[in-house]
Structure formats: structure tokens, C-alpha cells
Amino acid sequence: MNLLSYLSSSNKVERREKEIAEKVLNKVRISDEDALYLYTKPELPFVGMLANHIRTERHGKKTYFNRNFHVEPTNVCIYTCTFCSYSRLIKKRDEGWEFTMDEILDQIKAYDDQPVTEVHIVGGVLPQYNYQFYIDLYKAIKAHRPELHIKALTPVEYHYIFKKAKVSYREGMQAMVDAGLDSMPGGGAEIFDEEIRKEIAGGKCSSAEWLEMHQILHELGHRSNATMLYGHVENYEHRVDHMRRLRELQDKTGGFQTFIPLKFRNQNNQLSHLDEVSVLEDLRNYALGRIYLDNFDHVKAYWPMIGKKTAQLSLSYGVNDLDGTIDDTTKIYSMAGAEDQNPALSTGELVDMIRRAGKEPIERDTLYGIVNDFSDPELIPQ
Ligand code: V47
Ligand code: SF4
Numbered sequence: 001m002n003l004l005s006y007l008s009s010s011n012k013v014e015r016r017e018k019e020i021a022e023k024v025l026n027k028v029r030i031s032d033e034d035a036l037y038l039y040t041k042p043e044l045p046f047v048g049m050l051a052n053h054i055r056t057e058r059h060g061k062k063t064y065f066n067r068n069f070h071v072e073p074t075n076v077c078i079y080t081c082t083f084c085s086y087s088r089l090i091k092k093r094d095e096g097w098e099f100t101m102d103e104i105l106d107q108i109k110a111y112d113d114q115p116v117t118e119v120h121i122v123g124g125v126l127p128q129y130n131y132q133f134y135i136d137l138y139k140a141i142k143a144h145r146p147e148l149h150i151k152a153l154t155p156v157e158y159h160y161i162f163k164k165a166k167v168s169y170r171e172g173m174q175a176m177v178d179a180g181l182d183s184m185p186g187g188g189a190e191i192f193d194e195e196i197r198k199e200i201a202g203g204k205c206s207s208a209e210w211l212e213m214h215q216i217l218h219e220l221g222h223r224s225n226a227t228m229l230y231g232h233v234e235n236y237e238h239r240v241d242h243m244r245r246l247r248e249l250q251d252k253t254g255g256f257q258t259f260i261p262l263k264f265r266n267q268n269n270q271l272s273h274l275d276e277v278s279v280l281e282d283l284r285n286y287a288l289g290r291i292y293l294d295n296f297d298h299v300k301a302y303w304p305m306i307g308k309k310t311a312q313l314s315l316s317y318g319v320n321d322l323d324g325t326i327d328d329t330t331k332i333y334s335m336a337g338a339e340d341q342n343p344a345l346s347t348g349e350l351v352d353m354i355r356r357a358g359k360e361p362i363e364r365d366t367l368y369g370i371v372n373d374f375s376d377p378e379l380i381p382q
Pocket of ligand 2: 077078079080081084086087123124125156204
């Protein structure tokens with residue numbers, strides 16, 4: 001049933017549900033109280049119907065993905081986020097990896113004959129990966145392959161390296177952009193509530209600093225993504241507060257492209273005693289992202305973290321992007337217990353996965369330019 005027929009057919013609809021549904025139908029922004037209501041009260045299909053209505057109005061059946069790979073320079077880290085399964089402390093650095101500039105460039109050159117459009121660079125925070133290191137790295141990547149989009153590091157790393165280099169955020173971001181940085185991924189956001197952030201990610205950049213770094217990058221004319229780590233010690237108020245801060249910044253800059261909810265996975269970390277939330281909770285959370293963040297164009301289900309089946313389901317709960325082919329180049333989620341221990345999908349497999357969910361696959365570049373339109377079911381990717 002679609003939203004309009006639901007509203008006109010049922011006189012048993014709860015008053016509150018009807019009010020919120022009318023807002024969605026009339027493109028009126030929902031309030032924090034509405035969002036809390038949607039998190040806690042209605043049955044999931046109702047929330048899914050609202051999210052799917054917005055998704056269909058904006059994107060029809062179109063579902064985006066890209067051809068990308070990750071580079072993770074190191075997993076040794078000075079911080080000790082309690083949810084992180086991936087990092088190793090400096091005193092245990094022999095258990096981790098620390099790639100040199102040449103090794104990283106070799107990883108990038110390994111893709112020379114492949115039609116990838118994006119390299120996603122992220123990892124631990126460590127003194128030798130400093131201001132000059134990343135400037136040199138971005139310059140070297142651009143000298144080698146100018147058209148490869150560099151989506152790299154988060155405010156967590158930039159805050160640390162700019163402070164050590166004694167440069168302001170604006171000066172630092174400008175230097176990174178001049179060296180070749182194209183956009184910033186959404187990581188490091190976790191949960192903005194200061195108490196929760198201190199509990200799970202103490203010591204790293206504050207929520208205000210995370211938002212400020214994104215604002216500056218947007219003002220420099222570049223785009224970025226935003227994540228939210230959910231399903232650990234936070235509650236629904238914290239999630240709504242997190243999305244409110246994102247919505248407010250997006251009202252100012254319009255620089256965010258995609259919202260990416262990240263489900264806390266509980267293997268091999270200091271929060272392993274917590275149960276993971278259910279798939280129903282995952283779907284409701286994607287739907288809330290789509291309904292509440294009315295100024296974000298895209299909602300992404302990051303399949304290496306959520307698993308392929310839930311990623312397919314999410315496409316009916318507001319999601320319109322599945323990230324990329326990945327090529328087994330990230331360890332963040334496999335080390336945290338995600339289903340795929342070697343996350344990689346060929347373009348053909350991704351296209352097939354999207355078609356089997358009843359949607360139309362569109363290969364995009366990082367900025368959502370269309371690279372290949374596979375909406376015609378006869379088209380087979382090369
Ligand atoms: O900030 C770490 C999360 C993030 C766990 O912008 C965990 O396109 C769940 O931000 N359980 C990094 N999550 C990854 C990230 C990302 C991924 C894909 C695409 C984009 C994008 C951004 O991973 C961290 C943290 O929030 N994370 N450990 C864990 N155990
Ligand atoms: Fe370090 Fe990032 Fe892991 Fe925190 S989440 S410990 S900053 S690698």
C-alpha cells in the first residue's frame with residue numbers, strides 16, 4: 001500500500017501516525033519528537049512505508065554504487081575507542097601493520113588497469129602519518145592517476161595532524177585540498193552526545209570539532225559524508241540529537257552527500273558484552289535517517305558492515321546507495337565480526353544484488369555523476 005491510499009483508506013490510523021504521515025506527504029520537516037515517536041511506537045512497516053515514499057519520490061528505483069577500493073595505511077592507533085576491533089595500541093604495534101609511502105603507492109598502482117573511480121583512505125592515528133605525509137601522498141596519487149577521486153581521512157585524523165603541525169583547520173584543509181584531497185568520508189562521527197562520545201571514543205576530536213571540519217571543507221567547495229554509529233550504549237534521544245546536528249549543518253552548507261548509519265558489530269572489542277541490535281532495528285534506523293534528514297539526498301547501507309541480505313532489504317526502507325565493490329581492501333568490519341570476512345563484490349555481482357531486490361542499478365562516481373546506467377535489465381556489466 002502506498003502512503004496516499006493508506007491515509008485515505010484507514011480510519012483506524014493512530015492520530016499521531018496520521019499527523020506524521022501527512023507531514024511526509026506534504027514535504028514538511030518532521031520534529032525531534034516525531035522522530036522519537038517513529039523510533040519507539042509504530043510498527044516497522046509504517047515507518048518503512050514513509051521512508052520508501054520519500055526514496056521513491058526522489059530516486060524512483062535507482063540504486064547507486066561505485067567501483068572503489070580502500071587503503072588503510074595503519075591499524076596502529078593512539079586512541080582506544082571501546083567499539084573498535086581493528087586498532088592496535090602502539091605497545092602492541094607488532095600485531096598491526098604500518099605501510100610506508102611506497103607500499104601505499106604500490107597498493108594504488110595495483111589498480112592501474114581497473115576502472116575504479118575512488119580510493120577511500122582511512123585508518124589509525126599515529127605520529128609518523130603526519131601533515132607532510134598526507135600532503136605528499138595525495139600529490140603522489142594525483143601525479144600518478146589524476147582522475148582517481150581521493151576520499152580520505154576523517155576529522156579525527158585531521159584534528160590530530162593539524163594540531164601537531166600547528167596549523168588552523170582552515171589552513172590545513174586548504175593545504176590538503178591543494179595537494180589533491182577531493183572529499184572526506186563520514187567516519188569518526190560515532191555519536192555526537194558529549195557524554196556518550198567520552199564513554200566510547202574518549203580523547204579524539206569533539207563533536208563540535210568534527211562538525212567544524214566538515215563545515216570548512218564544504219566552504220572550500222568540497223563534499224563529504226556523515227555516519228552515525230548506533231546500537232551500542234546510546235539511546236534513541238542520542239540518535240535524534242546526532243541527526244539534528246547533521247541536519248542543522250546541512251541547512252547551512254548543503255555539503256553532505258550521503259548519510260551512512262553504521263551498526264555496531266560486537267566481536268573482538270571492549271564492548272563485546274553488548275548484544276547487537278536486530279535487523280528490524282537496522283531497517284527502522286535506515287528509515288529514520290531517510291525521513292528525518294530531509295536535506296540529505298542519499299542514504300547508504302554499507303554492505304560490508306551490514307551484510308548483503310540486510311543491504312538488499314534496506315533498499316525498501318529508504319536506502320538508495322550500497323557503496324562499492326571494495327575488493328577486500330578493508331578490515332574494519334571483518335575484524336568486528338561482520339558476515340563477510342573478505343568483502344569484495346564484482347560489478348556484476350553488485351548489479352545482480354540490486355536487481356534481485358527489485359531496484360535499478362546505477363554505477364556512480366563519488367559525486368554521484370553517472371558512470372554506467374544499468375537500469376535496462378538486458379545490460380550486463382563488463
Ligand atoms: O568511524 C569502527 C566505525 C567507521 C566498528 O563515507 C565500527 O563513504 C561498527 O566511516 N562496529 C569508519 N562500526 C568507516 C566509515 C565509512 C565506511 C564506509 C563508507 C564511508 C563513506 C565511511 O567505522 C568509524 C566507526 O564509526 N566502526 N568499529 C564496529 N565494531
Ligand atoms: Fe583509532 Fe579510529 Fe579505532 Fe578509534 S575507531 S581506536 S580512532 S582506529
